[in-house]
Amino acid sequence: MAVLQPLIDLVALCAQQGIQHAVISPGSRSAALTLAFARSTHIKTYVIMDERAAGFIALGIAQQIKAPVAIVCTSGSAAYNFAPAVVEAYFQQVPLLVLTADRPKEWIHQQDGQTIYQNEIYGKHVKKAYELPADYTHPDAQWYINRTVNEAILASMAFPQGPVHINVPIREPFYPEASEAFVPTAGLRKVSRLTTEAVLSVDTWHELLNEWDESERILIAGGQHGADKDLNQVLSHIAEELHVPILGDVITNLQGNDWLISKQDLFLGQRTDEDLAPDLLITFGKSFISKNLKLFLRANPPLRHWHISEEQNLIDTFQTLTTQVPVSPGYFFAKLFEDIDYQRFVQNLDGETDDTYAEKWLWMNRTATRLLMEYLRLQTELNELTVYEKVLEALPDGSQLHVANSMPIRYVNMLGVGQRNTEVFTNRGTSGIDGCVSTAVGAALVNEVPTYLIVGDVAFLYDRNGLLLEEFPANLKIIVMNNSGGNIFRMIDGPARQPELEQYFETRHAMKAERTAADSGILYASVTETQELAGAIQKLVESKQCSLLEIFTDPETNTRIFKGLKEYIRSNW
Known part of the structure; x- marks a missing residue:
């Protein structure tokens, strides 16, 4: 038996339970888990160096396939960086199997590196938390590990679906010898749970x-x-x-x-x-x-x-x-x-x-729709409201639309996607701006349909590490709405009245997505004038590779036109 045979069996059991994807963030303490997943012929692996982005990429995959996706990290703060995605998955009811490598707990508070309290680190934001024993040799320990992994995967899939956490303390040595074969134990026990359908009497x-x-x-x-x-x-x-x-x-x-x-x-x-x-x-x-x-x-x-x-x-x-x-x-x-x-x-x-x-x-709905269309036809300046309308009109039938939180989802909700066969995704479990890029990346990796992401500049910059991929899915198209800050705070009366608006709420900046796109090998284009918009959107739709379109608008113009819509409807009702 290999030194860490139960971890080889853990991965084999994941495959038997139907897990087909694993997102791995590199580290040393997690080496045995990483190698077991990497050498599995049944599970596709993705290597993402940033744990926060890795968690959301796994979330995007799991949203699409409606089945658990494994995420793996090393010990210490790496485990904490999974937390935003774990919380979103919990409230959005998306199944994840969170595997955090750990050091044996006797080393906590002994000035040993990457050693923190990891057991139940996600608190109430997982359906269930487990911790494996640090010593694997006793038959009872092996039985317990098998039972725990079976239970955890089944728990992630039971209604309501959601994340489960297995903390995995690992003693050295955790790198295999060249002579060790990564072969699962013969007769590995898989436990199944029958499903039922709730009906009313x-x-x-x-x-x-x-x-x-x-x-x-x-x-x-x-x-x-x-x-x-x-x-x-x-x-x-x-x-x-x-x-x-x-x-x-x-x-x-x-x-x-x-x-x-x-x-x-x-x-x-x-x-x-x-x-x-x-x-x-x-x-x-x-x-x-x-x-x-x-x-x-x-x-x-x-x-x-x-x-x-x-x-x-x-x-x-x-x-x-x-x-x-x-x-x-x-x-x-x-x-x-x-x-x-x-x-x-x-x-x-x-x-x-x-x-x-x-x-x-x-x-009421017809009247509001008519007044909205009338107002849109009156606009000549480049602004977010009309940009969103043009983007949504151009979405091909059968595509997917991923929308970041803050103003993007509010614009899309106001305008709608019409009669198209377009499914809309957004992370409304916690409604944060973190992870929206990574989630769309994860979705595009597995869904095989045109996948569009509309994201504001702040959310895009916040999640750029989601683009640290070796190869991008060609079906992913990103539209970055760059208004040089968090424009939503101009739309909200409270912060909009404060003299500190630009520095402390909007966080004004002059950054662009162009260099990020270049670093990632993504085709880039930008728009600064109204007359450029239609052609740029059409090129994005027709592109055969992963592409990013950055559209620059003025935050004061956006605010005036957005608030003007409400006034137009009110005065013309």
Whole structure:
């Protein structure tokens, strides 16, 4: 048996459990793990020197394949640098297997390098934390390691998916001799866990249907959710045939749904909204972008609020929750529509549903859309709002769009991606700006579709180490919106009024993405004038290699035009 045979077996077990990708950050203490992954013929490895970027690249891969991705680092502060990605994965429910090499704990506080408290280092931000024994020779230790690795991988995949952490203390020697063969133990034990599907009893359905029948005004609102054609279709049927308004942010991924209410941030708060208040609110998905929707529902609470989620935590974003329904949205809405449609058929109620409430929402959405388009046609200066419109119009059908936090996701949510078959991703688990470049890189490495990233200059600069790759996926196209600082702080009244705005909030700078692109071998182009924009976007779309387009805008112009949109809608309503 090799000196560190259980670690060879750990990697073999990862492969048996279906892990196909591992992102590795170089280090010495982690050598045995690294070599075991590198020599595996079943797991594709990626070497990323910066642990923070490595974690987000793994997150991007896991988002796409909906299965765990392993991340490996050495001991000490390297493990802490995984933390931002681990936290995002936890709240976004993305499965990661976090493997941190460690020194034996008796060396803590002995002035030995790269030795810190690593066990449970991520606190409550992992589904479960494990620590392997430092000595592997006893049969019980080997059994424990096998059981722990099986349990950890299964835990990452169980609903809700998320990161798990295995801390791996490793004694020297941890580099193999030339004579050692990296061969898994014969008969390695893989443990499986059967899956079940949550359903509701007949009595429970009757109770819910009674509440539905007692509600005159019903609103369905979706938060962040992966693209799901079946769910989108059944929600279209509910909207069209039952006259129930369906509302969603761009990250709800209901693109192509003709009945979708998506301009809520533009019209809520523009006038008295009480006539839009629902009696029954039904929500699904994760986080909501629209602040105006949150304010509206908190100010106009429904009589009943069902949240469709199998989570154990009570999700009460709008402070109105009355019932958490612990099933999947796909099952719930399909069953709901089937039962109500049958009930209407039996009672001969076809065509008798009142559409007044739904029509109010649809009228508001159509009006806001029309005023938005009118305002955009009036703009002649190069500014972010019209740039985003042109970029979104140019996205090819079937592409993926990754959007950074701060202003980019707000612009994209306001404008939408139209009827295209385009799935939108953004890290709204914690809504930080860190890792957005790396996440898109990870996605493009495995998704095999045109992948676009829209990112602000600060978020791009913050995550440049995500571009420390040997070879870039040719399907990745990056659009950097450079306004020389954190422009969102000009949009927010509080910081915008402060004399320290530019230095302490916007952090104004004169940096560009050009040198970063050159260092990484990425094709670069820039835009500074309106007349250059359309051609540059077209070249980006047509490029056959990884490309970056940097668009320079003036922050004061951006602020004036963004705030002018709200005023235009208000004055022309």
